[in-house]
Amino acid sequence: MDITRPEPERASGLVIEEKIIRAVLSGRISPGERFGEKELCEIFGVSRTLVREAMIRLSSKGLVDVTPRRGWFVIEPSVPEAREVIEARRAVETGLIMDHERVDRTAILRLRRHLVAQENALAGQDLARRSYLLGHFHVHIADVLGNSVIATILENLTARTVLIAALYQSDEDAQQSCHDHAALIEAMDRGDRDAALRITRDHLVHLERALRNRARSNRHDRLHEALA
Structure with a gap:
């Protein structure tokens, strides 16, 4: 520990x-x-x-x-539990974006600094820092938008998402998450709320799909190992 x-x-x-x-x-x-x-x-x-x-x-x-x-x-989240966490995040994160059509320059700069830290962690293969930053980014959005209550809710949800990622997320999934975060910041900077909502939803759909695929792959590998 x-x-x-x-x-x-x-x-x-x-x-x-x-x-x-x-x-x-x-x-x-x-x-x-x-x-x-x-x-x-x-x-x-x-x-x-x-x-x-x-x-x-x-x-x-x-x-x-x-x-x-x-x-x-x-806990070791099951696939159904992981889906419930993703559904909860979808409701909270899209609601937060709906309430903020314009994001000020200071908030955007803080989000971009966070993104640079994510990219550095990915490039340096710092898995612990990578996990923390990819999950914390969503908490950070709520922080920079000034909603500490939602930040606390998202901290709990993203902590559970990190446990899910530890079981199911690949390096490619992590790279995709960072790419999604970059696209979300750009949409928020443009004031394009529709694009920000779409990126957020697609990001969580991708996470759910990766979870499903990895779970299926893990089951196949276990079965093959048991019966080969």
Whole structure:
């Protein structure tokens, strides 16, 4: 488990929750990874009560689960669950764009700086940073448009999308996501809301199609390995 140790002062339950979400977004914590309560208490310097409060909140967001045998662990999204996350993102992200026909120059510049960071991560094969930036871009859009509530919603949804990507996304899919982000910024800069909506919808359709294809391919490979 790779979670950056907090500052010497005791962490709150919200800090624990935020750090785990960011570790998931960056790909430093993988689907299926187990959390030991004792280990988390030592990392954050807090009681089991605070750790459990944080994990319960993460469970309510669909990022972790708990069983008597395994304890707390990061979810491994199924294909149907992944589709539900994509549908939720479609509703939130298209609604956000519908409400903002014009985007100011400062917001566009901030989005372009984020895009450059994505491109650098892709070029450098920095998989953890790539995962974080590709997912965080959608949170960043809400941030630069001034809607912190939607940013929080999207942070939760994109954290789950990163778990999906860890299981199903290829390098080609990641490149396509970055290309889609560039096209979306250009549409927003032109004030072309219809194009921005189309790009957003197509981006999520592509994500859903890639998910379906990769899941089918993974199933075929497992069957071939079992029967060959």
